[in-house]
Amino acid sequence: MKRLIVTADDFGRCLPINEAVEDGHRNGILTAASLMVTGDAADDAVRRAQRLPGLSVGLHITLVDGEPVLPPAQVPDLVEADGRFTHRLVALGARIFLDRNVRRQAEAELRAQFERYKATGLPLGHVDAHHHYHLHPTVFDLVLDLAVEFSAPAIRVPWEPPLASWRARREGVGRRLANALFHLRRTQRMRRKAQQAGLLVNDRVFGVNDSGAMDADRLCDYLAALPDGLNEIYCHPATRTWNDYPMPPSYNCVDEYLALVHPKVRQQLQRHGIILTSFALEAAAREKAA
Secondary structure, three states, X not given: OEEEEEEEEEEOOOHHHHHHHHHHHHOOOOOEEEEOOOOOOHHHHHHHHHOOOOOXXXXXXXXXXXXXXXXXXXXXXXXXXXXXXXXXXXXXXXXXXXXXXXXXXXXHHHHHHHHXXXXXXXXXXXXXXXXXHHHOHHHHHHHHXXXXXXXXOEEOOOOOOHHHHHHHHOOOHHHXXXXXXXXXHHHHHHHHHHHHOOOEOOOXXXXXXXXXXXXXXXXXXXXXXXXXXXXXXXXXXXXXXXOOOXXXXXXXXXXXXXXXXXXXXXXXXXXXXXXXXXXXHHHHHHHHHO
């Protein structure tokens, strides 16, 4: 059986993303959204989610390319001079791994983000990370402990199978294979530890190799090649461009939004017998069957 979670990342980052999430859920195939609790439009995102009971919302933890919950003075090693998180992912990862003080700051900030999400009153449907930063093993261990503590039912494992990915697109086979092999051991560890902790995980995810480019044609290609099991496709939809802290120039967020509501995408789902779901629905079904 082909089951599919369709998730919008960066919910709360700005109003155009929030608008795309709401319309993508009401009139398209979007089933879930991952909330940046420190985003400029986070409050608006929460209000929209409250009137969309069928939308499963999770926490999009953020340690890079965003703002902290805690005052910058409490997390000085995580932020730049402007008080925002660094864009230097590798350098930050090395400091978190090597420096206990930096690790304590990261743990405190992650806890603050879980607490802020809890304060919204929204059910916590899943946990994932901005730029998949929970691929970092130390960060993942911190996130996993908090996910269990805050009763998150699921966590994203961002591994895209290279063969299925290539079958969908018939391009970039070397890049897709290299990315998969580079993250294979890390994602295997994530999957094992999450399952041991009782959390639900996806079997695979699509969008890693086509981030920012999931237009209607590309999305239909992935749907046609979708394997059996619990799949996730994530995207970054927006109704229009914006000026404050925009996406990378290579991202076409408007096309990703239009893909979610395009009639041919819905037709492709029906043609291939794909069942739309969410981590929250999957966790509820598992609990009912237990």
